[in-house]
Amino acid sequence: MTLSIMIIFRQAALLSAFVFVSTVSQAEIFWSNIGLTYLNGSNYQNPFADKASGGQVYTLEHAGAYHFGKSFFFVDRFHSGDKSINNDETYMELGVDISLSWLANESFDTALIKDVYLVTQWENANPEGQTPSGDDIESTDNLLLGAGIRWKAPGFTFLDTNLYYRLNENDQENFQLTTAWSLPFALGAAKLVFDGFFDWTTPTENIKAGYDVEMTFHAQPQLKLDLGHFFDQSGQYYLGVELDYWVNKFGVDDQDQTAPQLLVQVNF
Numbered sequence: 001m002t003l004s005i006m007i008i009f010r011q012a013a014l015l016s017a018f019v020f021v022s023t024v025s026q027a028e029i030f031w032s033n034i035g036l037t038y039l040n041g042s043n044y045q046n047p048f049a050d051k052a053s054g055g056q057v058y059t060l061e062h063a064g065a066y067h068f069g070k071s072f073f074f075v076d077r078f079h080s081g082d083k084s085i086n087n088d089e090t091y092m093e094l095g096v097d098i099s100l101s102w103l104a105n106e107s108f109d110t111a112l113i114k115d116v117y118l119v120t121q122w123e124n125a126n127p128e129g130q131t132p133s134g135d136d137i138e139s140t141d142n143l144l145l146g147a148g149i150r151w152k153a154p155g156f157t158f159l160d161t162n163l164y165y166r167l168n169e170n171d172q173e174n175f176q177l178t179t180a181w182s183l184p185f186a187l188g189a190a191k192l193v194f195d196g197f198f199d200w201t202t203p204t205e206n207i208k209a210g211y212d213v214e215m216t217f218h219a220q221p222q223l224k225l226d227l228g229h230f231f232d233q234s235g236q237y238y239l240g241v242e243l244d245y246w247v248n249k250f251g252v253d254d255q256d257q258t259a260p261q262l263l264v265q266v267n268f
Contacts, residue, residue, distance in 0.1 A: 032064035034268040039242060039261040044078075046086050047248075047255030054081035057261070069099040069117060087129035087137065095121040097148055097162075112152055119148040119162045143167040144176060157182040157195075166201065171213055171251075174204035191229040193238070196221035204251070213251030220244055222263060238265040 039057040046052065061074035072095045080086035097117040101108050108116045121144040127137045148162035164176040182195035198219035206213050224240030231237075246257040 028067040030065040030067070033062065035059075035061045035265055036268075037061070037263060037265045039263055041244065041259040041261035042081075043257065043259040044080070044086055044244075045246070045249050045255060045257035045259070047250050047252035047257075049085060050255065051085045052257070052259075053085040055079055055086060056081075068102050069097045071096050083129075087127045089125065089127040091123075091125045093121060093123050095119065114150040114152050117148040117150070117162075119146050119164065120144065121164065141169050146176075153181075155183060155185070157184060166204075168204070170208050171206050172204045174202045174213075176201045189230075191226040191234065192240075193224045193226065194221070195224070196242070201251075206251075214248040214253045216249070216251050217247040218245070218249075224263065224265065236267050238267075239263070240265075 037057075037059040039059070040055075041057075042054040043052045044055045056079045058077045058079075059074055061072070063072045064070065073093065075090065075092040078086075078089045078091070080088055097119045100116045100118065103118070123142040123144070124139060126139040129137055144164035144166050146162055146164035148160055151159045151161065153159040159181045160179065162178045162180075164178065166174050166176050168174070177200045178197060180195075180197040182193060184191065184193045186192070196219065198217065201216045203215050204213045205211070220242055222240055222242040224238040226234055226237070227239055228234050228237040240263045242261045242263045244257065244259040244261060246255075249255045249257050
């Protein structure tokens with residue numbers, strides 16, 4: 001993208017965030033949740049150095065459902081265990097999905113589908129440190145637009161599939177397919193949750209660096225034990241594991257990551 005388009009791009013993303021906050025403050029809220037998560041892993045791959053390090057991730061997230069649709073927001077703070085391999089980084093996403101049932105005042109409920117959405121997402125990455133040439137690493141903003149379906153899936157709290165057209169700040173435009181889910185289940189007296197997401201993106205080209213960006217597949221499934229269930233506080237305290245799995249991490253060919261992580265989560 002040209003410099004002027006980049007500036008407009010960032011301004012549009014910030015304006016979208018402001019409009020979202022203003023809208024939610026006046027919306028009818030069906031449910032809302034705030035969560036804090038701590039992750040500790042040992043195999044976070046730096047695809048540009050072909051090396052991996054340990055690290056920790058602190059996450060603040062919010063999700064909610066409203067009369068007009070649904071939303072999610074999270075911010076990750078990654079602390080590398082080896083600064084010579086991986087930089088510390090702050091990464092965030094804001095997603096706002098507008099229900100077509102609400103927008104058209106007509107139900108899209110069918111035997112398989114609960115609702116259909118216009119989906120939007122803003123990504124912002126702020127890595128710390130410098131490039132090999134000594135320049136500070138710049139932040140990156142991407143804007144995703146598309147359509148999504150919330151499926152009727154027995155046993156699932158939700159099962160969503162979204163198809164996005166990606167407007168990338170540094171790369172040419174491409175497509176992304178995302179699926180997210182949450183499946184609670186019981187084993188004897190224990191309550192557990194299997195949830196997570198996967199993103200699949202099509203190949204593109206890095207405009208600034210001038211190299212091909214490969215197809216990527218990124219999944220973060222979690223298996224969590226509901227500790228709060230044993231103390232009459234179900235849904236509040238979780239202990240579990242997450243697998244951070246990448247194919248062609250950051251679009252770099254043959255740079256894959258398999259990072260199992262310890263997970264501790266508190267919900268409010």
